[in-house]
Amino acid sequence: MNPFAHRPSPIIEGYQNFKEMYPKPYNKNEVDPYTKTRIILMNGTEFEANWFSHQFARHITNNDLRRELALSRYAEKQQQLKVSLLKPCNESALEHTISYEQLAVDLTAELAKREPDCYVKKALDFALLEDFDHLYRYANQLEMEQGLKAERLVGRYTEIMPGRPTIAHHRCPLDNVKRNINSKSACKETVLHTMIITAAEQQTMNFYMNITNLATNDAQRKLYQEIALVEEEHVTQYESLMDSDASWLEMLLWHEYTECYLYWSCYMTETDKYIKCLWEENLEIEIGHLHKAAELLKKYENKEWNQVIPNGDFPAPLCLHENINYVRDVLKNTVQFTGCREEYERLENLNDSADFFKFQKIIAPCEDIVPSHKVICNHISKCGNDYRFQVAENPVKELRCRTCDNTSVGRVKDAAASSNFKCN
Numbered sequence: 001m002n003p004f005a006h007r008p009s010p011i012i013e014g015y016q017n018f019k020e021m022y023p024k025p026y027n028k029n030e031v032d033p034y035t036k037t038r039i040i041l042m043n044g045t046e047f048e049a050n051w052f053s054h055q056f057a058r059h060i061t062n063n064d065l066r067r068e069l070a071l072s073r074y075a076e077k078q079q080q081l082k083v084s085l086l087k088p089c090n091e092s093a094l095e096h097t098i099s100y101e102q103l104a105v106d107l108t109a110e111l112a113k114r115e116p117d118c119y120v121k122k123a124l125d126f127a128l129l130e131d132f133d134h135l136y137r138y139a140n141q142l143e144m145e146q147g148l149k150a151e152r153l154v155g156r157y158t159e160i161m162p163g164r165p166t167i168a169h170h171r172c173p174l175d176n177v178k179r180n181i182n183s184k185s186a187c188k189e190t191v192l193h194t195m196i197i198t199a200a201e202q203q204t205m206n207f208y209m210n211i212t213n214l215a216t217n218d219a220q221r222k223l224y225q226e227i228a229l230v231e232e233e234h235v236t237q238y239e240s241l242m243d244s245d246a247s248w249l250e251m252l253l254w255h256e257y258t259e260c261y262l263y264w265s266c267y268m269t270e271t272d273k274y275i276k277c278l279w280e281e282n283l284e285i286e287i288g289h290l291h292k293a294a295e296l297l298k299k300y301e302n303k304e305w306n307q308v309i310p311n312g313d314f315p316a317p318l319c320l321h322e323n324i325n326y327v328r329d330v331l332k333n334t335v336q337f338t339g340c341r342e343e344y345e346r347l348e349n350l351n352d353s354a355d356f357f358k359f360q361k362i363i364a365p366c367e368d369i370v371p372s373h374k375v376i377c378n379h380i381s382k383c384g385n386d387y388r389f390q391v392a393e394n395p396v397k398e399l400r401c402r403t404c405d406n407t408s409v410g411r412v413k414d415a416a417a418s419s420n421f422k423c424n
Helices: 033-057 063-084 093-114 118-146 188-214 218-241 248-269 273-301 324-334 355-363 371-383
Strands: 337-340 343-346
Touching (some): 033 063, 033 093, 033 188, 033 248, 033 273, 063 273, 093 118, 093 324, 118 324, 188 248, 248 273, 337 355
8 A cells, every 4th residue: 555645635634523532442351462452552653643743843933834733733642542542441550551561572573573674673672572571570460469360461472471581671871872774775664663663662661651650559660660761761772773864854754654554554454343443544544644744845845755755655564463483582592682882782791890780780789679570579479489371481491480580681691591683
């Protein structure tokens, strides 16, 4: 599909009244896990579009252009609210969090499997292991608090077991900034991937920031607090990959194109008939926004849309599905890596005075104060072992013990073996 070839509707026709805006929430006991993850993905995508538009407006003085941005931005906000309200009232924050982390795992894995740029793929694989471990920590907290097994919530499509331990995720901020791509020379898929993953991780960061003080007990509040800080690291990593040389109007076009691509992907892969219609509705709205962005690019920079996006045809639809073998492979090969400025290094290659080790001493001077570690210790104390769902033993032998939480892997030299990242 090429959205530039479709006739757009006027933006104001996408506005809805309050009755139209309020959707029918899904049934949490019947919904497909990937329908939930698509909802979270599109909620984050709409937030990114809305927030980008606000930042754009704050960096220009032309009120005619500001008004054009406001016109589309209001529709984006309506879309975001409607998508977010598909979540039902009876789904707890922790249940919803499991879906956030399933999205983080399976979206990242799927993008990495498709990514032609080895450097961008490495960034995806690196953070994948961290979101994978977050899922494990939240799943243990969920079972302790609500007696719910997260394997049911993820449909047994995503394993629940230790990845790179969360205690090892805390890096010096200087080590999270990576090299940016150039959208004019990069593959279309690479540009899309950097924008999609940044929006998704930003949505997760925002969710944890806002839910932390609403959590119902100290253990849950502390866990959200810790992992929210890791999501800050992930957003820093991913946003630094995006093209920082493109103009505001060029990036507006890319934002709208990304939204169109994702709504089309959701429509092509959705199994729920009601929500499939919502994806189609939003695709039509976004095509209008895309054409408006192209019009503004022509008016203010005298550029045609195909000077920014040479070929408007979408890549194959983004499909969310199980990635168990892929995650296992990345875990086996890269668990002992950490960030080191623009690169990723095995801990064994770092100098003892490296910023990673210095920062670890600041934020986690002793293991007993780290919430993600205490969650597993508490579960072991209460139940005799941790909670997992796995199809085979963990590919990292040091992470196989179910009666002791490992805090050395990915954090201490020679705590495990790792080979290297793989390119496609």
